[in-house]
Amino acid sequence: MNLADYLPIAIMLLLVIVFAGASIGLGNLLGPRRPTPEKLAPYECGIVPELEPSQRFPVKFYLVAMLFVIFDIEIIFLFAWAVRFRELGWFGLAAVGIFTALVIETLGYVWKRGALDWNIPRRARYRLSHDVADEEAA
Amino acid sequence: MDGWDVAIVIVKVLVVFALLLAATILLVWIERKVVADMQNRIGPERAGPWGILQTLADGLKLLFKEQIRPNKVEVGMYLLAPVLTLLPAFLIFMVIPIGVPFTVTLGGVERVVSMQGTDLNVGLLYILAMSSLAVYAVVLAGWSSGSKYPLLGGVRATAQAISYEAAMGLALVPVVFYAGSLSISEIVAAQSGTWGGIVPRWNIVPLFLSFVIFFIAIIAETNRAPFDLVEAEQEIVGGFHTEYSGFRFACFFLAEYINMFNMSAIAATLFLGGWNGPTFGLTGFVSWLLPIIYFFIKTFVLIFIFMWVRATLPRFRYDQLMTLGWKRLIPAALLWLVLSAVVVGWRQFGAPWT
């Protein structure tokens, strides 16, 4: 196991970059170039775009990403345990069991708080956020 | 490591590269034919015998089309995204073994050439790493286009990909403790042989639920129907690649099909025993060729299921997608993981109180 194992990956990396660059460049050479203002405008099904694309997104996406970080770390630890499954025996199983139980608890907590609900009407979402706020304040 | 070894590596890389391109050309055609058949149509039939050259014709046509660069785009990222989408697609396949090694004598030394790009000892993590990088191209393409539909598509894609990646990773943990290694070739080796001479020792048999979770997750990861909200035509036109045309668009298209092939190959390798299969006591060239054939048969069976699912199921709504990912697949994967770990542990170490 050494650096030579990564040589094929490095070569493939270069090859793909060259391939993509060359074919896109070739496309630029072979294709026509007849820009018109309409063609260069952002595509909106034929309607003239009037507003900038909204660049704000619901906070739900942030929560999903945060949860994903948590699960990713959990998965990494699980892999480190799984390769040593036989050697670690019941001891490792217990250690991972505690860890997993806490992660499941996290999932349950987030679930119960409604962070995983994506179909709540907006009005209900207000109420939900205020419920949390009330509880935190109490 | 001498010149011959480097030459072998370069040949391997070229073979993988050619294989993936050829597979894409074939896959697009197969998909169009299969879906057409399921919908009582004929599908492509003009270019070449049974229309098999249709994809090639389409690709060439795209090469001759104008590559429009809309004026609202963020130029750097916009140009980078098509290249970035191809990278993980081609790189993932480097760790998949497609057959048994063979030996050649080059430069007076006998060398064993494995039918695998490279056998990393963290192969499985490498696969996860590459598939987590795949999302960047999509989110960058969406963001840099400076247009509404691509932005929505890009953000949808990211949230979807990360939701299902968690489920995918959790479903793979039991595979690792069955094999006791993260190296793909050892995972395949651990699946050789049979139970009682009849049932092959593939991971799918004891880990059927893991396989189901993994398969659903990879359909979502590759943004295929019914999880293709990323490019839901009725809502957001082409999604993240709405503003791309010509060969830049072809890059996204190519990456999508290569990813489908990759993921099917990974599923076949991790759960269906990879190249394992009966060799009927044959030796020599045939015993080398058979595993490769087995590998491709398994992969194409899974690809057929991909297409079958696409032709059968309607698209999910976004909240259904998230519910399935976070409230069904992840808890199921976690519970299944604990259950299978306890069962395997019990069988290997005896009861915990002994």
Add this chain to the structure above:
Amino acid sequence: MTELVLFFIFGALALVGGLTVVAARNPVHSAMGLMLTLFSLAVFYVVQAAHFVAAVQVIVYAGAVMTLFLFVIMLIGVDKAENLSETIRLQRPLVVLVGLTVVVVGVFVAVGGRFAWITGVVGAGPEVNGTAEAIGDDLFTTWLLPFEATSLLLIIASAGALALAFFRPRRREGKEEGAP
């Protein structure tokens, strides 16, 4: 030799990435610069035979954390005019103080002679085993307690994320929230 070449190439890339993070006017470009730095670090880990850590670096940092950053950037809205007033009082004097401390410590280390340029590996270094197996063994024996403590950290993180997302100061009730 290969190590040295790789070190210089990816060291330079890591620096370029780091400079992009602080210099870019567009937050998304900053994020991509950070991505470049993280990726270069992963290459360093590979060179140091820490394969598991390298894979984790890409999966967790480049994969998950950067996605989180991108979402936060998009959540805030990239093109919105920034409020440039500094909320931390004494921020600038503090920066100067911290910067000076770093420089002083650096000078002390350099002058104190506890620092030497390594111009080449003297003899064979210790055999490094950075495989998942080695990490698994250590993690579940020597470092078991920190490992379990990590799960508590993860719970705190999720609770914090929920609080950030859902908790609002009472006085802002009834105001319009971000578009769905």
